[in-house]
Amino acid sequence: MRAVVYDTYSQDLSSLEVREVPKPKVGPGTVLVKVKAAGVNPVDWKVMAGYLDPLMDAYFPVIPGWDVAGVVEAVGFDTPEFHVGDEVMAYARKDVVQGGTFAEYVVVPAKAVALKPAELSWEQAGGLPLAGGTAQRALDTLGDLDGKTLLVHGAAGGVGSLAVQLGVARGATVLGTASEKNFDFLRGLGAVPVAYGEGVVERVLEAAGGKVDAVADFVGEQLETTLAVLADGGKHVSIADGGVAEHGGRYVWVRPDGGETARLGELAASGALKVEVAQSFGLDQVAQAFALSQSGHVRGKLVIVP
Template sequence: MRAIQFTEYGPPGVVHVAEVEAPHAGPSEIRIAVRASGVSPGEMYIRSGTLRDVVPTTFPYRTGFDAAGVVDEVGGGVTGVGIGDEVFGMTTMAARGANADYAVLAAWAPKPAAWSWEEAGGAAGSVETSTRVLDRLAVGAGHTVLVQGAAGGVGTIAVQLAVARGATVIGTASEHNHDFLRSLGAEPTTYGTGLVERVRALAPAGVDAVFDCAGGALPDLIAIAGDPARVVTIADFTAAAHGVHMSHGAPADETGAAVGAPADPLASHGLAIAVTLAGEGRLRVPVAAAFPLAEAAAAHELSESRHARGRIVLVS
């Protein structure tokens, strides 16, 4: 089968299609014929070599954590899903390999009828990450939440899930994305100099929690929240130095040393919540662009630009 991988550190051009042996579903797993899969922003740091001193990497490195497709193999002990079912879900963090013709999923849910394959292929990772962080921050009804980097792949989902919990959401993004954020239920503002004052004007009673999806602004985010314990980042590797928790779900031997924190438990229960919200028309998955597998390098280039609105996906 075809799979996306890289065999050396470097720019997006090192990413390529390789012919590899197809995986098979083990106990408590399923295999899908992939229709679409997400491009993981975190893998940009690994591919570029930015984390080479703290994240051990074994080559070839196969990419992709989330995918959607049709079940074609069911492992031992699996119930409630059968061959031919349409699902979306995630691989294990250690196995990866979702950017391929076939992928083994360790967590999954039925593909919502309202979602295209591209939307479903880019959903699971953002849903799990957003649910994990919102759970840690205990976001609920009546709270005010700031999502830093709200127009990106995770940010767009975090906004909608927080709104669904009954929270008031302020989201930062470039001005050309402000109407888009309003359509998701957030009050938009720009990032950068003056952020603290802008957020205080929008939330004079204060902000209960900050979800940082962008990185690079932790001192301001702490000032907005009033306490580093009320800030969680998924993008800033300086978090520990600021007393902020960096949430990740990667194996400890891969990422723990880099961020100074062990992995958080994966919030796989968020997938079922997403199915319900999608069925109610309350959760959509903005897709910035879809590329064929053969153009995976172009997908990585777009992701690295950090100008994509929503998820970037590969289609099989």
């Protein structure tokens, strides 16, 4: 099968190559998926750069990619819950870094797999699991948001835009930081947009009519702003700044969980959650997708379509 691979940790995106590699074997408790779409996430190029090496073993050559949507090609002999031909999606991270989703086929643990709603395109389904699961875990950590004010840092990005919608669905008044070009987009999701940069604290306080009850940081380096606008007793989380734990916050990392992915799928199918696909790329364009992701100015999700 064709797959994107790299042979060693590197920040040089030119080291990504498309090669013929063996089709993965279907072991017990797994599902072989023919990939229709695979979401790009910042963690993909961070793993490639070696940033997660203290946490996870890597076996080279590595196929990157942790999100997938596709069709079940085969199932393990002890995996009766899925069948050949099922349309599925998954946050497909494994215990080691090696066989990812930027390929024609990927093996995924059955516990991470959910059926794809018919209402979602392949690109939307491929971009939903990791970003949506991260947003969902972050808001679950913040607790009951009904009637409260939530500030989302990085509200127009892949995770942030989903968190905005989840917050609105949970009854929160949502403020979201973004560049002015994304203000109409955020208004369409139900958020009050706030320009980031110098003066953001004052703008948040004015838009909220005071301090906010909860903050979700999907950017990093926002702790000073968060603490300045958070009400006494308020809660805050970050997916990009582990230092929040020293200031009463929670650092969030999401686990692969088919049940949680299915919950996201139900919300998307109902229309309560929209996956904005910014751009799709072929396997030979993964370096371009990584470079765009690294720019930090993507609205919605980038997706690889083999």
